[in-house]
Amino acid sequence: MSTQLSGPDPSVAEHAGWQQPQPRKGFFTDTSICIGCKACEVACKEWNGVPDDGFNLLGSSFDNTGALGASTWRHVAFIEQRDDRGDFRWLMESDVCKHCTHAACLDVCPTGALFRTEFGTVVVQDDICNGCGYCVPACPFGVIDRRIGEKDTKNVGLAQKCTLCYDRLHDGMTPACAQACPTESIQFGDLDELRERAAARLSTLHDAGVEDARLYGHDPNDGIGGAGAMFLLLDEPEVYGLPPDPVVTTRELPAMWKKAGIAALAFAVGAVASFVGSKA
């Protein structure tokens, strides 16, 4: 077992204790060819039996889903932009859980319900989770959430998020969203290969003069040790609602425990001093 809290980790499943880890699986979502059809959202709901999260009109272009959450495991963002010359462009991006190399949700989970699979992905075990909700504020991307709903809603009260279709992976199948994507904006595969594919696509776009193109989540040296789900974006990450420089909170945990230890010591010394100086 590994206690590595940050930095690159090429054998994340092995360090989680898997004796025969599979090649790490992931997504490469190329937003430059997303057409905003939301087939990924629908396919995900259908395959995983994810309940509805309200039928609202949000007034945010074609996005009436809002954000990733307990009952939204793929979310298509729509951004309408007009530049100084009045030219219009439409950005569309299908967002998903990043399946971080160093996943804060997994680190802070007190029950072990969140675990690292043999494919290097991060999955909630519904029969273990007790809905403590700690993973929710831990995630630097705001992905995971505790499901709310009526008493008979599936998995109500539990933390829920994308499983990268863990059940389908066992049968050698492609996750539902990638399977349904009509433009191959969502690509699924071995992470190493996806990284190469993403780099190649980036240079193709740069050569074609698309200077705005950039990769997100591809770098193992970033604050989360690289994502299992990376993206090709056409603007700054925050435009899409993504954090520009996410860092796994547990990277700082040793320093936090140290301060807490000193504070605990101060408390103990203060308590003893309260008695030592007092007359009985």
Added chain:
Amino acid sequence: MTVVSRRRRRGGEQPMVPEAEFTSYYGRPVVKPTPWGPAIPAYMFFGGVAAGSAVLGAGADLTRRLALRRVGRLGALGAITLGFVALVDDLGRPTRFGNMLRVAKPTSPMSMGTWILTVFGPSAGLAGAAELRHLLPRRLDWLARLLGTFARPAGIASAVTAPGIATYTAVLLADTATPAWHEARLGLPFVFAGSAGSASGGLGMLATPLAEAGPARRMALGGAVLELAAQRRMEAGMGLAAEPLRQGRAGALMRTGKALTLAGAAGTLVASRHRQLAMAAGAALLAGSALARFAIFEAGQASARDPKYTVVPQRERLDQEQAHRVG
């Protein structure tokens, strides 16, 4: 068709410091606020009261202050019971609380806290129950004797784990992506340790006769000074994330809490002579500690709801790195 403005600006009052310009997706949060309700800051307050009370109870036991011992032990029992109920009630599936005991994970402050609590809770409970053993019917004399035998070791066990109870909740909040909590990570354990001392000392002053309340007064004063000083230092080191601690509901709670703690601490200085003054000061310290916990909780929630606190510092960090690389 509307065009999304690239830079979100706020109207209304003119701030003294220009608003940081940043981009967001329809102003929606980047990180999620925790689904925790007011039960969690309440637990953190009760945990602090319980920790300090356990220490006062054990100290009073060893120095033969029977009235302070009773207040300390019963205070610890009552506060940790209330805190525990609040904690379990806030779970999405309260009946699955036991799953917390499947694993022991140093990377999860909640897991570590649960294990500290499994030592602290029963031992504080035993010591507290021993204070009530005279209420047992005669046919349970054997139980009363048993409680009497184990009261001291149990009380000491609770006091030894108390510093952990008083401080781990700070790490629990700080070990998140919630900006106002994570940026408070180096100071928060001291604030919580001080808050625990101040609140439990306050309870001791409130409920113990003047003659025996000396240690409670000292604990209260030391705790209040630590809490206020650590808060000041913490806020100074938080950058933009300190803002929610000064604004809105969290800001109002924080200011009231600080004023009450300050008043309580001042009252402590003269509380050795007037019982009523001691009681008022103790109540003020308890209230001040509770309000500070709720303020810090609320500030975190506010900082998660506004994407500014997530995006602006990260963007600045990236820009600095880039400037460094170019320069």
